[in-house]
Amino acid sequence: MPRAGLTPDGVVAAAADLADEVGLEALTLTALAERLGVRQPSLYKHLAGLPAVHRGIAVTAKRELGEVLARAAIGRSGADALRALARAYRDWAIAHPGRYAVTTRAPAPGDLDDEAASAAVVDVVARVIAPLVGTASDDPADAADAADAPMAPEVVHAIRTLRAVLHGFVLLEREGGFGLPTGVADSFDYAIERFAAGLAAGADGVHPG
Amino acid sequence: MPRAGLTPDGVVAAAADLADEVGLEALTLTALAERLGVRQPSLYKHLAGLPAVHRGIAVTAKRELGEVLARAAIGRSGADALRALARAYRDWAIAHPGRYAVTTRAPAPGDLDDEAASAAVVDVVARVIAPLVGTASDDPADAADAADAPMAPEVVHAIRTLRAVLHGFVLLEREGGFGLPTGVADSFDYAIERFAAGLAAGADGVHPG
DNA sequence: CCTACGTGGCTATTGCTTATAGCTATCCGG
DNA sequence: CCGGATAGCTATAAGCAATAGCCACGTAGG
Numbered sequence: 001m002p003r004a005g006l007t008p009d010g011v012v013a014a015a016a017d018l019a020d021e022v023g024l025e026a027l028t029l030t031a032l033a034e035r036l037g038v039r040q041p042s043l044y045k046h047l048a049g050l051p052a053v054h055r056g057i058a059v060t061a062k063r064e065l066g067e068v069l070a071r072a073a074i075g076r077s078g079a080d081a082l083r084a085l086a087r088a089y090r091d092w093a094i095a096h097p098g099r100y101a102v103t104t105r106a107p108a109p110g111d112l113d114d115e116a117a118s119a120a121v122v123d124v125v126a127r128v129i130a131p132l133v134g135t136a137s138d139d140p141a142d143a144a145d146a147a148d149a150p151m152a153p154e155v156v157h158a159i160r161t162l163r164a165v166l167h168g169f170v171l172l173e174r175e176g177g178f179g180l181p182t183g184v185a186d187s188f189d190y191a192i193e194r195f196a197a198g199l200a201a202g203a204d205g206v207h208p209g
Numbered sequence: 210m211p212r213a214g215l216t217p218d219g220v221v222a223a224a225a226d227l228a229d230e231v232g233l234e235a236l237t238l239t240a241l242a243e244r245l246g247v248r249q250p251s252l253y254k255h256l257a258g259l260p261a262v263h264r265g266i267a268v269t270a271k272r273e274l275g276e277v278l279a280r281a282a283i284g285r286s287g288a289d290a291l292r293a294l295a296r297a298y299r300d301w302a303i304a305h306p307g308r309y310a311v312t313t314r315a316p317a318p319g320d321l322d323d324e325a326a327s328a329a330v331v332d333v334v335a336r337v338i339a340p341l342v343g344t345a346s347d348d349p350a351d352a353a354d355a356a357d358a359p360m361a362p363e364v365v366h367a368i369r370t371l372r373a374v375l376h377g378f379v380l381l382e383r384e385g386g387f388g389l390p391t392g393v394a395d396s397f398d399y400a401i402e403r404f405a406a407g408l409a410a411g412a413d414g415v416h417p418g
Numbered sequence: 419c420c421t422a423c424g425t426g427g428c429t430a431t432t433g434c435t436t437a438t439a440g441c442t443a444t445c446c447g448g
Numbered sequence: 449c450c451g452g453a454t455a456g457c458t459a460t461a462a463g464c465a466a467t468a469g470c471c472a473c474g475t476a477g478g
Contacts, residue, residue, distance in 0.1 A: 002444085003443095003444065003445080003455060003456070004455080006455080006456090028434090028436085029435080029436065029437090030434085030435075030436090038455095038457095039456075039457065039458085040435095040436085041436095041437080041438080041439095041456085041457075041458085041459095042456050042457070044437075045455055045456070046455090049436070049437070050435095050437095104380070104381065104384060105384055106384060106387075106388075122388075153392065153395070154399070156392070157392075157395065157396040157399035157400070158399070158403075160381070160387055160393075160396040160400070161374070161378075161396065161399060161400035161403060163377065163381060164373070164374050164376075164377030164381055164400060165370070165373050165374050165377060166377065167373075167376075167377040167380060167381055168372065168373030168374060168375065168377025168378070168380070169369070169370075169373040171313070171376060171380065172313065172369070172372060172373055175314055175315065176314075176315035178315075178369055179315075179331075183362065183365070183366075184369075186362070186366065187365065187366040187369040187370065190363070190367070190369075190370060191366070191369070191370035191373060193407075194370060194404065194407030194408060194410070195407055197406070197410035198402075198403035198405075198406040198407030198410065199403060201406035201407070201409070201410055211473080212425095212426060212474080213426080213427075214426090215426080215427090237463085237465085238464080238465065238466090239464070239465090247427070247428095248428065248429085249464090249465085249466095250427085250428075250429085250430095250465095250466080250467080250468095251426070251427050251428075253465095253466075253467085254425075254426055255426090258465070258466070259465070259466095419478100420477100420478090421476105421477090421478080422475100422476090422477085422478100423474105423475095423477100424473105424474095424475090424476100425472100425473090425474095425475105426472095426473080426474100427470105427471090427472090427473090428469100428471080428472095429468105429469090429470080429471105430467105430468085430469090430470100431466100431467085431468080431469105432465105432466085432468100433464100433465090433466090433467105434463105434464080434465085434466105435462100435463080435464070435465100436462090436464100437460100437461085437462085437463105438459105438460085438462105439458105439460080439461100440457100440458090440459090440460105441456105441457080441459100442455100442456085443454100443455090443456085443457095444453105444454085444455075444456090445452105445453090445454085445455095446451100446454105447450105447451095447452090447453100448449100448451090
């Protein structure tokens, strides 16, 4: 019996692809082992069970998402960067449903790799959003600062809000939460424009007129 | 062996409570049967398996949520109604995690009860949001109209956006997607205020200044 | 009153899942 | 070239949903 030559990283990579194809719920160790040409218990030589597989997918997926978002925002600023970031997020989530499903899970406390990957994603979003918050100063230096200094509460709120919009939209779209798929892309663009407008409106002025 | 006197509705009610307590993922037929003082296969005399249990929870939960939202919006209008609706949504979702998890699933096509319950929730949201969309006319008649006539695309977009914000926030909060729980309520309020401000800003004016 | 049928609850079983225990053969370092 | 670490295997346990088939409860009909 020749060895299959598996590695933890290889198993995780195969698991991520399989999760994207069949959905995270349908990702079983048996199916994963079959794809790797190996019996199910053999996977335990490389990873400590299904939770470890999920965690592995989460770390690589967060790294990928962080890179995709960063690339999308390169060379753009202001609302333009926000639009590009949002579209890249949605496109990636739709293209990688299995990876995405595990991306929103918080890292286990003390899991440094996972924490770093998660922080990298938040950092990209922070750099795009910080200049848009409140009285919308367009000084690029603000964006750089946002990564180093502790963020202002309003920036934290804005980041969470954007993540909620993005995450909620992707999830509702995927689970068919919207009635017809008609114009979901338009609705998404609308959501991003409204969010940008809301940020630009500043800390006051909720009531129209 | 005396009969336990179960009914489909009773089983669903117990399942909803159990799901809130242990989480939807941990809601097993075995645990549900045990709580009802019955063996697991007996449940099949009343409901066609786990998917039917989920569907039953979904219908009752959507009805409950629709009522809670409607009650919260009574006697309020404009951004006030929006705030009350949003808080009621979040409170209910946090208080009923099991029910909530199944609330966002789309009804099976042709499932009239589920479709009606889902439509009722959307209807409440529509009545609150419609007056706030675009140039924010405050005529209460608009709200009533929104339920009867086909909704304008912008209203559909706005409803979807609000649902995405609410759903995304609740999910990220529950899964610990936000780093520290610090100020999540503040962030939620911020999100709603920004959303309201974005609606009030009208269809144009994305760029600040 | 009392019988007979419908049905609610049961046991037994199947097939799927994750996970562990223990064996063997392979590969690499000394 | 040999010996130890280990990658893969078989066998197996425990928990899950779901089906098949049995039996006793309880009530509708005579």
